[in-house]
Amino acid sequence: MMKSLSARIFSGLFAGLILGTLVQYLLSDVAFFSATLVDIAAAVGTMFVNMIMMLVGPMVFISIVCGVCELQDLRSFGRLGGKTFGFYIINTLVGISAALAVVLLLRPGEGVEMSSHASAVIHATELPDLTALIVDIVPRNPIGAFTSGNMLQIIFMALLLGGVMKSMGNSVASAVAGFQTANRIMMKLITLVMQxxxxxxxxxxxxxxxxxxxxxxxxxxxxxxxIIGLLLLWVFVVYPAAVGLFTPVSARTFREKTQEQIMFSFSTASSNATIPVTMRTLTDKLGVNQAIAGFGVPLGATMNMGGVAIYITVAIFFIANAFGMPITTEQLPTVLLSIFLLAVGAGGVPGGGMVMIGVLIHQMGLPVEAFALVAALDRLIDMILTSCNVVGDTAVLTIVDQTEKAHHNGALMSDV
Incomplete structure (x- = not known):
């Protein structure tokens, strides 16, 4: 059934792209096709994404609470959280480092004479304040966290509630059973929507x-x-190779198991919207523990942005070179730190990378015309970098799951 769904998503993706292209180049003079039909398609696509986003917040909250309650002890939760967070940070840093090496070697944008006709304006803004980002994790209004879709706040509340319920043991068994039932209902809803x-x-x-x-x-x-070449290399070579190196899952098997996830994320261009597919890929196809998937997937959709890190790095160096304002050696440390903070803060929504590049363009004093270039190309790049982000989540959590299994096996051996 899952394979059939993957095939249907794949067919819908290419059929939509081909028919849309035909409308643009052959039927653009017919108002019904060039305007009305496009508006209808936009409305249907938006409703579909909204339907998924409607379920994401409750699903993440319930899944994490269940995941924490299913842990053997709270010490394993602390180890799991630190390990997952650390692997995500490493993944983002590796993406930035690889992209930096490529742009310093190939120097994209040199010799390109960009015209100075602005088609977009960048408003003054500031780089993310790390302290404010940390403070904002604790919500003042729990309902507001759900209505705004603030994943970090939702994760915090779920971890807090799950930890308290776990510490109370059998006295809250009925509450745990209620959340487990709610989790099964959410999974059924997601399956329904995925059809x-x-x-x-x-x-x-x-x-x-x-x-x-x-x-x-x-x-x-x-x-x-x-950019596309680097992102595809990460999706189909680097991440599968890492999984093949550190887990029993071969690189080929990993590529096969993530096909549906890649197609879905490619079309929605949203890590958050792809959360249900990523969860199913991990638990049903790769056999990752429910607790690890429940904790790691929403966290990864929020902060594991390897694809965004590559995108921002290549884009800002290309723009700086193309507009005759290359980044100097003295500027490099500040620019790289900014890229890291922006990549982590990009969020799992369509266009997140473009917004962060706009912030960096303004911060570096580059011409505002540069943003027009980024905006024009972002939609195509955004689809591929989203696939890179979510496959990165899957790869990291598959590796984390293997390290947890190795830890438990080692603990069992030491007890014997």
Whole structure:
């Protein structure tokens, strides 16, 4: 059944893109096709994504509470949390380092003469305040955390509640059973909504094909190829190789198990919207422990942004070179720290990387015209970098799960 759903999502993706492209280039003079039909597709695609986003907050909260309650002891929770967080940070740093090495070697944008006609304006803003980000994790209004979709706040509340319930033991067994029942209901709802995925994916890709202008790619082909090439390398080579190296799952098996996840994230361009698919990929296909998936997936959708890190690094160096303002050696440490903070703070929503690049463009004093270039190409890049982000989540958590199994096996051996 899952394989059939993957095939239908794949078919919807390409059918929508092809038909949308035909509308743009062959039927653009017919108002019904160029406007009305595109608007209908946009509405259907938006409704589908909203339907998933509606379920994400409650699903994450319930799943984490259940995951913490199912842990053997709270000490394993502390170890698991620290390990997952550390692996995510390492993953982001590796992405930045690899992208930096490539841009310093190839120097994209050098010799490119960008015209100075601005089509977008960047408003003054500031780099993320790390202290404020940490303080904001604790919500003043728990309902507000759900209505705003603040994943860090939702995770905090779920961890707090799950930890308290676990510490109370059998006296709250009925409450634990209630959350487990709620978790099964949420999984059933997600399965139901996922049956609509081929239609939602078709609508999203139809709109993209009908509105994307091919002419904007001509002068920046090197930039586009470089980013897409790096992201695809990470999705199909680096992450599978890492899983194959550190777990019993082979690189080939990992690629096969993540096909549906890649197709879905490619069409929605949202790590948060892909959370249900990522959870199912980990637990049902790769056999990862429910507690690890329940804790790690929403955290990864919020802060494990290896794809965004690559995107921001390549984009800012290309723009700086193309506009004749190359980044100097003295500027490099500050720029790299900014890229790291921005990548972590990008959030799992469509266009998050573009917004963060806009922040960095303003912070570095680059021409505002540069943002027009980023905005023009972002939708295509965003789809691929989202796939990179979510496959990165899956790879990291598969490795974390293996280290936890090794730890438990070692503990059992020492007890014998």
């Amino acid at each position: 609509l995925a081929p239609i939602g994916v078709f609508a999203l890709m139809f709109k993209l094909g009908a509105t994307l202008q091919a002419s904007v790619f001509v002068s920046v082909l090197q930039y586009l190829v470089l």
